[in-house]
Amino acid sequence: MPSDLPEHIDDNLFPEMIKIEGGSFMMGSEKVLNEQPVHEVHVPDFYLGKYPVTVKPYLEFVQEMGTHYLEWLEEGNQYNIYTGDDSYYKSLEAVLLEEDHPIVGISWEDAVAYCKWLSEKTRKEYRLPSEAEWEYAARGGRWSNGYTYSGSNKLKEVGWYDKNSHEETKAVGLKLPNELGLYDMSGNVEEWCADHWHKNYEGAPTDGSAWIKGGEKDRRVVRGGSWGSDDLYCRVSFRFWDIASYRDFNIGFRLARY
Numbered sequence: 050m051p052s053d054l055p056e057h058i059d060d061n062l063f064p065e066m067i068k069i070e071g072g073s074f075m076m077g078s079e080k081v082l083n084e085q086p087v088h089e090v091h092v093p094d095f096y097l098g099k100y101p102v103t104v105k106p107y108l109e110f111v112q113e114m115g116t117h118y119l120e121w122l123e124e125g126n127q128y129n130i131y132t133g134d135d136s137y138y139k140s141l142e143a144v145l146l147e148e149d150h151p152i153v154g155i156s157w158e159d160a161v162a163y164c165k166w167l168s169e170k171t172r173k174e175y176r177l178p179s180e181a182e183w184e185y186a187a188r189g190g191r192w193s194n195g196y197t198y199s200g201s202n203k204l205k206e207v208g209w210y211d212k213n214s215h216e217e218t219k220a221v222g223l224k225l226p227n228e229l230g231l232y233d234m235s236g237n238v239e240e241w242c243a244d245h246w247h248k249n250y251e252g253a254p255t256d257g258s259a260w261i262k263g264g265e266k267d268r269r270v271v272r273g274g275s276w277g278s279d280d281l282y283c284r285v286s287f288r289f290w291d292i293a294s295y296r297d298f299n300i301g302f303r304l305a306r307y
Contacts, residue, residue, distance in 0.1 A: 063170075065100070069097050071091070072190060074185050074188060075087050076184055076250070081286075084250070091256055092190075093256075095257075098303040101303045102303065104146060104147060107155070114162075117159045121145060140217075149220040149221060150220055153238055155300060156293065157177075177259075179243050180288065181253075182305060183272050186227075186229060186231060187272070188285050198235040201225065201227075204280050207225050207236075209276050210275070211276070216276070234273055234285070235283040235285065237275060237276055238300060239271040239275045239297075240301060242270040242271070245263065246264050246265045247263065267294075270290055271290060
C-alpha cells in the first residue's frame with residue numbers, strides 16, 4: 050500500500066486528498082470499441098479526492114457565490130423537488146440534501162466553477178482529473194491488482210449500482226476502498242473528467258494530460274458508473290460522455306490537483 054497519508058485541508062468543508070504516485074499503465078480495454086486501442090500512458094504524481102464531492106461543500110459554494118444553483122433547489126425551476134412540476138429529481142428527494150452523499154445534478158461547467166472557487170479559497174489549484182488520471186487511479190495506480198472494478202472483481206464489495214443501491218445515492222465511503230484508498234470510484238455517481246469526448250483512443254495523449262485538442266469540446270468525458278448503472282458501466286475502463294452544460298441525477302465529480 051502507498052505510504053502517503055491522506056492530506057487534510059479542512060474536514061468541515063474541503064476535500065480529503067490522496068497523493069497518487071505516478072507511473073505507467075495500459076489504458077483502455079478490448080471489450081468496447083471506444084475503449085480501444087489499449088495504449089501505454091505515463092502519469093505524473095498528482096492528488097485525487099478520496100471521495101466524490103459531497104453535498105455540504107457544494108452548497109457552501111452556491112451560498113457564497115450566489116451562482117451555479119442546483120436546479121432541484123432553485124426557486125421557480127420546474128425541477129425543484131418541493132415546488133416544481135417535473136418529477137425528475139423527486140425520486141431522490143430523501144437523500145439529495147444528505148451532507149455526506151455525493152452531490153448530483155452537476156454540469157461539467159458547474160464542476161469547473163467549483164474548482165475555481167476552491168482554488169481561490171485555498172490558493173491550491175484544484176481541477177477535474179484527466180481521463181487518464183482517473184483511470185490510472187481507479188485501477189489502483191502502481192499498486193494495481195488488475196481488478197475489473199475499482200478495488201475488486203466483485204462490484205458489490207466496492208460500489209453502489211443498480212443491484213444494491215435501492216435507486217438512490219449512498220453516503221460516500223461505505224464500501225471498500227481500492228488499492229490507493231480511494232472510495233466510490235465504481236458506482237454511486239458518475240464523475241466528470243476534463244477531457245473533450247473522442248470516439249476512441251486513436252491519437253490520445255500518452256503523458257496523462259487531459260485530451261482537449263480535437264474531439265467534441267461540448268461533450269465531456271464521464272467515468273465510473275452510478276447508483277443507476279449496471280455492472281458494465283462501473284468497470285474501470287468504461288467511458289462515456291455528456292454535454293458540458295447537462296445536469297443529471299447520476300452525475301457528480303471528484304477533485305484533482307498537482
